[in-house]
Amino acid sequence: MARYFRPNTETKTGAFIVKALISVLALYSLYLILLNFICAVSCKAVSYAGYAALALILFAFACFIAYKAEVSPAAFVLAVFVLGFLTKSIPAFLTDIKPVSDFDVFYQYALKLLNGGRSLEDMEYFRTWAYQTGPVIYYAALMKLFGTGLLTLKLANCFFMAGTNVFIYLIARKISNDYTARAVSLLYLLYPAPYFLAPVLTNQHFAACMFLSSIYVLLIERLNWAVKGILAGAVIAVGNTVRPIGIVIIAASIIWEIIEIIRSGKLLKTGSVIMLLLSYLLVSYGCSAAVKHADINSEGLANNFPLWKFVVGLNYEAKGQFSYEDEYEIYRIQDFNKRNKAAEQVIKQRLSVGIKKLAGLMNAKQIAMWAGSDTLSWGFYQQIDGQLVPSEEVKKIEPIILKSEKMYYIFIFILMLAGFCRSAWENKINHGVALLSLILLCYFGIHFFIEIQVRYRYFAMTIVFILAAKGCEAVFYSLREYRERYP
Template structure:
């Protein structure tokens, strides 16, 4: 219910929010209906896909023009430290600085350094690359939907729902690692849906690069392993070929990931490679009932961050034990999880805040953009509910679980660690596919009632 509460109160006039939501629902259903009425042949499918991708790319470039270039928060750190590193300056001063305790972020820092080395210190280059990665993500979502459902209309609608979700693509002005990382993980899933050894080898490369760029690889790996155990390794008898193919993926993943870590160490850029030396911090914030698991400066100030990593780690463990005791003693685990689920998956994300529009637009414009942005999330949730229910009735390839299991692992992990609404963008593309099923079902139902009878999902 929190998603509807947020929708009704995000604008100054709740009634206006309701009217805009209803208009958006009608407009998207109408657009979806037109898309499913188009012919299903090779030429038409190619024209439709290219049109959707080109339209999104142009809107993405307009968004860059509409928002300022200033980098904020972690993204400002990436931008500043990458130039420091290129000029031979250290990226941290002590073992409790940003890149010392979260050395795994050095992977993306190297990417930013490479872009600057090739094109100069122009943040616009990184921004345009983000739009390119988003456009390619739409293409991969189309391919994934086709692979799972073998239905071009669901694929079209999945692309439509993702491309209109401003909450998803709003952070392209920031040199953030989510878009490239997400693209690489989705390509990994697509490759693993095939059967050739070279595809599994390439999946090891994309999985490693995805985790180096955006270090959420463990949840993807967890989902892949569970999928393999249930659907790949065992099919009436143990399938040794599938075991060998997946082993090849993980061997290549480990080899590349380790090699990059050692290369960063030996280069002198970061003596800690791409390790995580402060995994405790995410739990310090994530288990704080008072802040509902969100980053809070008061929590930061409660710990003396000027001390060494070893001493700070002890403080963090102490805070974690205190928070767990409080949650146990007061039976607050379920309320905490409920609030975190709402923040992560239902409430307005902070994507528009990171677009920094207050610098060059009025509060009225910002309020309207916030409303439009959040409506994309609301539509995904509404159609996602319908799509989730339809999955019990329709036929689909078992490869859908290669998408859903990492998604479920990510949801579970977020219950324990720090949450921010903007973190949902990594798995929004997968949710868009489920929402595409929901929108297709509604459009199909409309066609059954008032149009010519279409070919239904089995």
């Protein structure tokens, strides 16, 4: 399988395609970095100078620890997992904020399911978006095993967030070396944004861990191709039952397979991606059928209104974010067929506004999602009269935390950009870099058209940190000791 992933010879066409892919992502990363700097300037950039210095200090600290920690990879994995779990547990224990919005729906219906309740489709929400039954079953299963209450679910968050940190290290080792992999895994451990969601009952933590584990499986060269495809597809499907973005990894994997065939100039073992797709479809269908059979939701895990994401994502006035006007005029139409037709008409109308207005919308969406400030609201605000309101203590610390996160965020993107430049300079681009780049490109691409929120960048940021390992190579290569250890 190693020969399949690393062809001894590479065609000119294949090399051009991969370098073009890296170049596109490098340009897009530069665009996002510039957007973030522009936003920082508009918010009095002088006040960010100290936080930029803090980001550099944390980078130096992570690199120093990575270099001095003379422990085996297995010991480092254990250390990162324990540190990840303990540090994420701090906000989980310290906050006592009740779930809000969709998260409260998940929790309440998980309790209902745990107490014998069935037929979630009785609620319009679960009839329309039956795939949201997945998080409900996931939370109910956790409480069945470990006891009811929010703390159980928060600690499960911490467990899978720690797992995500481990897979960042393991995957980074596949595309770079042990030192840079340790550095980026420690950088992610210190990254503020995941802590904002640690106490939140979001479906992102479990899913991100599953998706990263599937990517790691795909990059294990010595694993049998059939086992690799089956295992990775099954894990993606399991993650997809809780957060349905697995199609991004599936699509990227198929494109990756095609590129690998072009790079090698031979139709080699394509069975792995076929097994991946079959496994994904079978497990997805099996999970949906099981939900129906258990009488939890007669709609299974279906998405009965996929057009909604595009309706919202193409809303110029709302800049691709949730719109109450769209909810009242489209979502609340009871008849599924009429609702779909109304959605189709709105989408066509919003796509026909002209290139200039569409370009303006796309730029506004990039600013909102990839250059916008993060928020503490989901996990640290209190709900008062239907509104999320920060306490006086949160008001004091929030600006400091968010400015620190912003500088950290920009710095990691700069590292990733440096990594793309280094990869483009190499004679042959690592196959793992190609896969991760495709996943990131697909993730960026789909959010040009669908609904956006700042918290939706959660999974993408794990890929950004992994790719930043190549940027660390570019930074460290000037050091003699580094060149001697990793020539």
